[in-house]
Amino acid sequence: MNGNKTDMVGSSFPWSSVLVAMGTCAVMLVIGVYPVLAIAVLIVWVGTLWLSRPEPVVEVRVPDEGSVSRQAMVDLVEPFSVPVLMLDSQRIAAANAAAREALGPHIVGQDARVALRHPEAITLLDKPQGTVMVRGLTGARSIWQVRRVAIDQRFSLIEMVNRTAEADISRSHTDFVANASHELRTPLASIIGYIETLADPDAKVDAATAARFHNTVLRESRRLQSLVEDLMSLSRIEAEKHDLPREQIDLGLLAASIGSEVACTAGEERIAVQVTDAVVTGDRQQLDQVIRNLIDNALKYGDAGQPVSVEVARDGHEAVFSVTDRGEGIHPDHIPYLTRRFYRTDPGRSRAAGGTGLGLAIVKHIVERHRGKLDISSKVGEGTSVTVRLALTASPSKELS
Structure with missing residues (x-):
C-alpha cells in the first residue's frame, strides 16, 4: 500500500469476559454472599481484564523510496528550458517539455538508444558520463551538445543544448569577413594598379590614357566609399535591432x-x-x-x-x-x-x-x-x-x- 497509513490490530475491549464476571456476581448474590463483596469481586475482575488486554499492533507502511525519488527528479527537470532526459538504466523514465518537443512525446518509456538513434549519442550511453557534439540529431544541419551526468548506479540525466544557431552565426560571420575582404580588395587593387602606372616615369602614358585612368580611379574610389558606408550602416542597424x-x-x-x-x-x-x-x-x-x-x-x-x-x-x-x-x-x-x-x-x-x-x-x-x-x-x-x-x-x- 502506497502512502503513509497506520493499521491498529487487537484494540477492541473483551466484553464477553465482562458479561461472565457480571453473571458470576449475580450468582454470588443469589446464594447469599454480601453485596459489597460481590461488587468488589466484579470490580477486581473487570480491572484485571482491562490491565491484561493486548496492546494494539501499529503497522506503519512507508512509501516506495524509489518512486518518491523518481517523481522528485521528474519535477526537477520539467522547468528546464533546454531538453533534459532522465534515464533509468538505459530507458527514458522522464523527459521535460523541451525534450518532448525536440524528440517527440513518444520517447518516454523508450530505450534511449532508439530515441536518440545517432551513433555519437549512442556511444555516450555506454559511458557513465561525458559530453559529445552530435550533428544531425533533429535535422540535417542541427548541432547538439549532449551531456550525460550520473546520479547513482541506476539513474542518470542527459542534457541537450542546441548549438545550431551559434554555428550558423559563426559561419555567417566567417562568410561575411571573406566576402567583405573580397569586395574591398577588388576596387583597391584596381586603384593601386592605375596609380602605380600613372606614377611610373617610364610608363609614358599619354594625356587621353591618363585621363581615362584618373576616371577609373575616381569611380573605384567612390565605389569603395559606398561599400564602406554600407558596411558601417549595416553594422549600426544590427546594433540597434x-x-x-x-x-x-x-x-x-x-x-x-x-x-x-x-x-x-x-x-x-x-x-x-x-x-x-x-x-x-x-x-x-x-x-x-x-x-x-x-x-x-x-x-x-x-x-x-x-x-x-x-x-x-x-x-x-x-x-x-x-x-x-x-x-x-x-x-x-x-x-x-x-x-x-x-x-x-x-x-x-x-x-x-x-x-x-x-x-x-x-x-x-x-x-x-x-x-x-x-x-x-x-x-x-x-x-x-x-x-x-x-x-x-x-x-x-x-x-x-
Whole structure:
C-alpha cells in the first residue's frame, strides 16, 4: 500500500469476559454472599481484564523510496528550458517539455538508444558520463551538445543544448569577413594598379590614357566609399535591432518627398509616385534609407524607357509601401537569396551599376527592426516589385499625389 497509513490490530475491549464476571456476581448474590463483596469481586475482575488486554499492533507502511525519488527528479527537470532526459538504466523514465518537443512525446518509456538513434549519442550511453557534439540529431544541419551526468548506479540525466544557431552565426560571420575582404580588395587593387602606372616615369602614358585612368580611379574610389558606408550602416542597424523606434512618421509624405528629389535628378518620366497618408512608428533616417535603396535599385535594374512606380497605400491596419520596375525580372531561384549580404544575380552588371550587394540586406534588417514584413516578387521579362508592410499607428483619409 502506497502512502503513509497506520493499521491498529487487537484494540477492541473483551466484553464477553465482562458479561461472565457480571453473571458470576449475580450468582454470588443469589446464594447469599454480601453485596459489597460481590461488587468488589466484579470490580477486581473487570480491572484485571482491562490491565491484561493486548496492546494494539501499529503497522506503519512507508512509501516506495524509489518512486518518491523518481517523481522528485521528474519535477526537477520539467522547468528546464533546454531538453533534459532522465534515464533509468538505459530507458527514458522522464523527459521535460523541451525534450518532448525536440524528440517527440513518444520517447518516454523508450530505450534511449532508439530515441536518440545517432551513433555519437549512442556511444555516450555506454559511458557513465561525458559530453559529445552530435550533428544531425533533429535535422540535417542541427548541432547538439549532449551531456550525460550520473546520479547513482541506476539513474542518470542527459542534457541537450542546441548549438545550431551559434554555428550558423559563426559561419555567417566567417562568410561575411571573406566576402567583405573580397569586395574591398577588388576596387583597391584596381586603384593601386592605375596609380602605380600613372606614377611610373617610364610608363609614358599619354594625356587621353591618363585621363581615362584618373576616371577609373575616381569611380573605384567612390565605389569603395559606398561599400564602406554600407558596411558601417549595416553594422549600426544590427546594433540597434532590439531597440524599437518611437517616432511618428507619415510614410506616404516621406515617400512623396524622396520621389520628388529623385525625379529632379533622374527625370520626371523615370518615376511615378502614387501615395496616401500612412502614419507609422519608425526611425525616419532608416525608413528614408529603405525608400532610397529600393528606388535606386529599381532605377538601376529596371527598363530605362519605363517609369518606376512608387506607391504607399493602407491595407487594414498596415501601411504598404511598394516599388515596381519594368525590367528584365529575376529568376525564381535567386529570390530567396536576394537579401543576403553581397549576393548578386549578375555580379558584373551590379558592379558596373555601382552596386555594393548590401542594399537589400540593409532593407531587410531595417524592416525587421520595425517589426515589418518584406516581400520580393518578380517575373522574368516583366519586372520586379518589392513590398514593405508596416503597422499603422493612425489611418487618416487624406490622399497625396
